[in-house]
Amino acid sequence: MQSEYGYTEIINKEGEDASYEDEVGEIVSTGFSNYAMPFIRYKTGDMAIFTNEKCTCGRNYKLIKRVEGRKSEYFVDRDGNKITLTRSDEALWRVSNSIFTFQYIQNEPGDVILEIVIKNEFGKHDLELIKEGFRKFYPQFDLEIKIVGNIERTERGKHMYLVQNIK
Numbered sequence: 001m002q003s004e005y006g007y008t009e010i011i012n013k014e015g016e017d018a019s020y021e022d023e024v025g026e027i028v029s030t031g032f033s034n035y036a037m038p039f040i041r042y043k044t045g046d047m048a049i050f051t052n053e054k055c056t057c058g059r060n061y062k063l064i065k066r067v068e069g070r071k072s073e074y075f076v077d078r079d080g081n082k083i084t085l086t087r088s089d090e091a092l093w094r095v096s097n098s099i100f101t102f103q104y105i106q107n108e109p110g111d112v113i114l115e116i117v118i119k120n121e122f123g124k125h126d127l128e129l130i131k132e133g134f135r136k137f138y139p140q141f142d143l144e145i146k147i148v149g150n151i152e153r154t155e156r157g158k159h160m161y162l163v164q165n166i167k
Contacts, residue, residue: 004032005031005033006029006031006032006033006039007029007030008027008028008030008062009025009027009028009029009041010023010025010026010027010028010048010050010062010064011025011026011028012025013025018050019050019052020050020052021050021051021052022049022050022051022065023049023050024047024048024049024050024068024082025047025048025050026043026044026045026046026048027046027047027048027064027067028041028042028043028044029041029042029044030042046067046068047067047074047082047084048064048065048067048068049064049065049066049067049068050064051063051064051065053065068084068086073161074164075088075104075106075112075138075141075162076106076109076110076164076166077109077110077140077141078109078110078140079109080109083138083140083141085161085162087137087138088104088134088137088138090133090136090137091114091130091131091133091134091136091137092116092130092133093133094129094133095122095129095130097119097121098118098119098121098123098126099116099117099118099119100117100118100119101116101117101151101159102114102115102116102151103115103151103159103160103161103162103163104161104162104163105162105163105165106162106163106165106166107165107166108166110140110141110142111141111142111144112134112138112141112142112143112144113143113144113145113146114130114143114144114145114146115146115147115148115151116130116145116146116147117147117148117149117150117151118147122147127145130143130145131145
């Protein structure tokens with residue numbers, strides 16, 4: 001985050017600057033170089049891990065430990081914790097030749113629905129492989145798999161990876 005080009009904030013769920021090590025917050029940016037259309041406190045929708053470490057270059061830049069993903073791309077566990085979707089597609093890697101598309105839906109904390117559009121050669125064994133793969137990375141969640149004929153796209157024709165219905 002080079003301060004000469006803009007100011008970047010990591011804003012926690014209370015709407016305040018993240019200040020403790022490994023605190024999660026949304027990246028909010030203000031740019032200094034676009035005079036025609038400036039971005040002022042632009043909420044990116046990206047979540048990051050804050051760190052108090054200092055830059056090895058010797059300059060006093062704020063640092064981000066790592067970017068976690070999009071704000072809307074989180075499962076919520078029963079305790080209200082946000083868990084990144086980073087590994088969720090791995091549950092489907094072993095059966096990728098047997099499905100056309102998929103989508104996660106979450107309506108309740110701790111419960112996840114996986115809708116899949118299957119090909120003809122999909123079987124009971126494939127269901128077990130998906131459940132096993134999902135439990136490997138998300139043991140704190142209950143997974144329900146639904147086989148559907150179609151997964152709706154957005155008005156712009158995009159496929160949503162997760163429909164997160166928990167506010």
